[in-house]
Amino acid sequence: MEVDKVVRLPRLSRVAVCGGTHGNELSGVYLVRELLKGRKEVMEKEKKNEVEEKEQQQQQQQPPSVLAVLANPRAVEQCRRYVDTDLNRCFTHAALKGPSSGAVPYEVIRSRELNATLGPKGGPGAVELVCDLHNTTANMGLCLIAYSDRDWICLHIFRHLQRQMPDIPMRYIHFDVSNKETYSLDSVGKHGFAMEIGPQPHGVVRSNVYAAMKAGVQHMLDWVCFFNSGSTFEGEYVDVFTMIKHIDYPRDSETRNITAAIHPRLQDRDFCLLRPEDPLFQTFSGETLRYEGNEALYPFFINECAYYEKGIALSLARKRRVMVPAIRVQTEERAQVDEAGVEE
């Protein structure tokens, strides 16, 4: 009976590691370039007749095939978040299937190219896992952001990273939107998440943030390798932060310019409980404005640069403990057993 408590999930054959979805979030840009360079070096090695040895290694370890993708090369070139529109909002079915004639924004065209390479979204041919690399100006440490709080692959990867990188503050954020509304690049994979690390100014790369991202990606790929090779991962509880609402800056009613900044006592305190009546903003003339909500919630994306234009000064989450079951890869033999229903 004990075996039955282990959830069996399909092998993760292909993992996409994407950076530069926002062209000025530089850790991911340079990490993907490093991965692409590494692949070039691997390919050169292979030319030197080392292919056989490598294949033997792979058969033992069962690593996934890794696709490194620079998602928005034109925005990267200009070191801007985007050229025409935010690429990471272009992966809805509506945008992917919309008209392709007329003035189609660059990022919409690019989202369709990426969907062709990594998807199609929702289809059987989509890559098994998309890890999309992001940076934030908020003091958020390393976060995995996903649409599901019951994607056991993402949640087990998160726990693995937490264990492997104990010095990095780490949280799992859940954006609760229905399947039809998912809009970001990571939604193209069968599983997917954004790996968001901060604080780092956009247009800047900081060694410590780059190193954390590199380690995070390496541990993620290691985990996939362990998973594919047949390791069982024990069930456990995971804290999940589910996004509840966004709060905008106070704005001038005429000009729509902001009239206050995040209060100094809230700045950099992402994931520290915000209670009713706590200081929220400080106006440019020096007045304190307080949190008027009724429920204590966890703030995050506090003072994220790119969200000024989206009308988001911070987001608020509710924390929940989620029981994540033990998982193991579904072997071919096992899949046949499952299909025959013998142990169901």
Add this chain to the structure above:
Amino acid sequence: MEVDKVVRLPRLSRVAVCGGTHGNELSGVYLVRELLKGRKEVMEKEKKNEVEEKEQQQQQQQPPSVLAVLANPRAVEQCRRYVDTDLNRCFTHAALKGPSSGAVPYEVIRSRELNATLGPKGGPGAVELVCDLHNTTANMGLCLIAYSDRDWICLHIFRHLQRQMPDIPMRYIHFDVSNKETYSLDSVGKHGFAMEIGPQPHGVVRSNVYAAMKAGVQHMLDWVCFFNSGSTFEGEYVDVFTMIKHIDYPRDSETRNITAAIHPRLQDRDFCLLRPEDPLFQTFSGETLRYEGNEALYPFFINECAYYEKGIALSLARKRRVMVPAIRVQTEERAQVDEAGVEE
């Protein structure tokens, strides 16, 4: 004889406080908007027949006339450093007097407008003092940046700010270029400096940085008021950091992409002495590159976002102690005495 040791300098009748010279350096943008709003409120008060009382106060205190200027409104609108070219490099005599037909970049046009309002540069009608507000992603605290290490007005203002704001790390940076080569907005005034505060990501406003800038500007205006009103400011020594050279990132010889970031042991350590062989960069593959110079120097603008495109990873300065003489305003009576040469 003691009186003769006091350098007499002309009154500072008009002070320009400029923000948004770089449109994404937001502390100055919001501070100038606040000043403009304040002036609007003052004007409304004046309408309410409070003019007389105000004039009496002014005669006692002798405050300067303050011009608040949003220097690059189009870049501010787009929250970018600039639209066509860096405005803060457009105030050379060559750019100001260049051809006005053909495809003149927006910022060159704007520099001429500003020169007409605040200058003309080098002319007798120029404003007495330009304070241009900037932010940096580098951990520089509050810096005054000027072209002269013997501008006693700027150096006394610096000392006043140091005394009034003891909790803010503060330095005086000297860019040693000849008069003909000065290129920044503050060079339009008879005296001028950039007030540079960080760390703050571009496109973000942090309450603590905004508050430091607001206090810095207020103390500067207070000092000008004291000066105009006849206070004597004692002579004293000031540490001046003179810029010696810039260091670029290591770059790929083909793509020109950077191949390393500032080393974690150097990051955020602006104005901490960098010695030969100290770690300088960490490559994206993890290697440490060391400082190969022969002389220990003071690094600043470490990892400034806007300087990636200028090929500057950090700048290096030599520290010197400058004797700043006592100063006092040149009164009209005194000016006559000086002209007659009685006490010379």
